[in-house]
Amino acid sequence: MRVSVDPDECVGHGRCYVVAPDVFQPDVLGHCVVIRPEVPEEFETAARQAAAACPEEAISISS
């Protein structure tokens, strides 16, 4: 599973890096940075929850 974030859509709600800190972390602005674009299996559920938690729908998931 791969995840990516659209930097034009992210405005720093910060839900993703709270829900899935092993996949997403804040940058200096508080916006999302993907730290594991190839998501290890153990974090897949959390990554999906994080994508669903984004009010801007800025996170994409592909298999």
Add this chain to the structure above:
Amino acid sequence: MSQYQNPPSGTPAEAFNPFDAEIARDPQKHFKAVRDETPVVSTPPPFRNYVVSRYEDVRWVLKHPELFSSSAEAVPIGQDRPLIPLQIDPPEHAKYRRLLDPLFAPKAVAVIEDDARKLVNEIIDRFDGSATIDFHDQFSVPVPCTLFLRLMGLPQEHLDQFLTWKDQILRADVDPEDYDDASELIKAADAMRRDAGKQIYAYFSEAMEERRTKRTDDLLSYLVHTELEGRTLTDEEVLDVCFLFIIAGLDTVTASLDCMIARLARHPDERQALVDDPALIPGAVEELLRYETPVTGIIRLTTEPVELHGVTMEPRSMVTCLLHAADTDEREFPDPDEVDFEREPNRHIAFGAGPHRCLGSHLARLELRVALEEFHARVPEYTVPPEANLAFTPGIRAASPLPLLIGNAAKES
């Protein structure tokens, strides 16, 4: 806000006024009918404006600043110029956010956590064994306001003055009985705001001058000395940021604490869950932000005719995005009236959405989490006295007073 006077009683649903005092008392139950029946409410002149309430509609408005401007005309609150960055539209807006966001990013605000925890405990120490407290005056106001003044580098003894200015702007207290008609009332409220605004500019002009000669380790010094695109900020830019910080920093966390504790005090099972398992608190902060959405709505101004649900909003219409109604919309949140501290997903927009999403949200979250953690550790038993009839201010929902029975008095009630 004076532009939203109550409609005469018996007016049709089209005149739904989300800033009515009765609605503010118990807002959630009023929103479903509005979302279902009139997703775009239009209010007749002289208060020509529209109210948007469904989650997807609110999000859509906030994500299209080219159609829905956040310019100063949308919210005239006594300012001479647009507040920075709130009242600057994209693309100009981004350069200010790049400058200011790092000050309020999660890692930046984390450094105040220990100080915040210590302060919350000192403030609880001052309850000094009383059986009843006014949570608003004795906790909700001092916690965030003290932290805010420390961050800004402003003297604590000026707090009352700042609170007066902030209230004159956000809750311009003019008595409708004193005025013959609505336009006179609006003028009087506007004059009060402008006067407070002038005093805020004058205060910060002086404080800025002091920081120019003597740099200190605080936000105000940072603003005076930082560089934006190779130059320092102008005096006006610093003032326009400070004006916003006063309005935003001294009111919203106070209101959020009022909303959250009032809810928990009246729902002992939820309160007890947090006492028993403090690990629930970060989720509780998000869920209570969703269900209570202390900032009821935010206003935008249309830049061109925009049609939504068959209603054409003419250019320069005021559009109120009802965040609270959006956050309780069953189209987005299953069982929206169930408060579930472990709700996922929880895409609430209590901090807004789109480019203007709240600059201070990570600071607010930290303060709310630390406040709830320490309060429940120290004051696990509390309740609202049965005779109390809590009232919340419309708009930004503070409860003053918020009487609480605490300790044994709460158990016995």
